[in-house]
Amino acid sequence: MIDAKDVLQGKSWWMGPVHPAIIHLPVGLWSGALVFDIIAMCAPGNNAMVQAAFWCIVGGCVAAIIAMPFGLADWWDLKSFERAHRLGLYHMGINALALIIFLLDFALRVGHITTATSISIPQLIVSIVGNIVLWIAVLIGGQMVFDQGANVGRFSDDVWRVHAVAGGANVPEKE
């Protein structure tokens, strides 16, 4: 039977964590939305620039929702890493908040997207706040990987075991 959690964790089909691969999209796009907002603020009168920011927000929301179940599946197996597990909880909550903020941003813009040629102050503020919240969550996510080692070495057992065994090192039991 196919275990949904294994599929979401990328076991056997991807052999790597899927969540970090997907989150480039929401993080990149929501940050990009702010970049386009700022350009549109500095040089108003261009509907395409306003649309660029808008579609970045839309794409970011869609991708963030897609990334969620993958992240949840990765977090599920972190229970033995107490600190990473707790960081994961913060990461999850703060990202949910970021998603809500950008959905609000979407709602502020959706009505007049084909005609708007400039960004209003409330829209810009929501984008800035959303990005601050988002980047806190991103940094926490980075801590989970680069400081706590979440998902690191999970799929590379075979890669390194060969070298360790060849050199007569003490090695853990194979799972």
Place this chain on the structure above:
Amino acid sequence: MKRILQGQPIRQPLHVLLVHLPIGLLVLGFIVECVNLPKAGGVETSGTLARLSLYLIGVGLIGMIVASIPGLVDYASIRGDSPSKRTGRMHLWCNAISFGLFVLVFFLKYNSPDKMGGPLIPFFLSVFGIGFLAYAGFLGGKMVYEEGVGVGRHRRNGYTPPNTIKPVRREDGYVVVAKAGDLADRQTLRVDINGTIIAVAYVNNEYYAFQEFCTHCFGPLSEGSFDAGKVICPWHRSEFDMRTGRVVHGPAKMDLKTFEITVRDGLVLVRAPREPRTPSEMRPGVILETQWKTPDEKRQLHPSAVVQPNKTVQ
């Protein structure tokens, strides 16, 4: 400067944070182009969509340039004989190709942003551009999650052994790993003695030698950090007593192998773990060669520490 580019203050590699923007924007730029494609017949050219992808790609390209700088710094600090060096080089080339393709797309569009519907060339170029970008991203993920590049690096100030040294076993059963006094405090060496890979650490005027691979997930202990006679694995923070090899703190459950290390005649000697078994394991020639580079002072091993080939290796 190097510390900041490697992301020491934020305790994670800077490169990894900067790549989100170009990946996100270039992918969306590509999606917009796909949406624009049905209009390519020339019946209806959509100026807004064409401009949209132009902007997305433009900002994405700038993001790529910015992200490449800390990326190159990270690449330079990967151990020379690590498989990650190769992965990193492939990652670099794929990104460079992708960058070149998207620059072409950008200029093709820039010249005619409003009637982009016409030529299919930019579309096909960006198909390949996205392909190379995706593969480069995959390799980046492989470096982090399989090979552990950058993981736990901030805890040891970014300095990792630049190469594995391969000293030759002397007749008395020892190998020379360094000249006494040449190692800086907390410096490590990664030593390969006939296939047995050992981490040598010099901490608080004491020398330690223990197996390189952590007994949890095979993390590289020569890139670990130190705390009161303990080595801490860069990956999942397993802690081991460096003298006895005992696990002090999990997740690892099994003790490390340790090796006898002494200073004699001004040389740091490690007891070779075993006799060479096959002729191919008896490497001839002068091998000991560390290229440890610290930014402030170029510490290099004294030439006299280079081991001459043994007359007879049995």
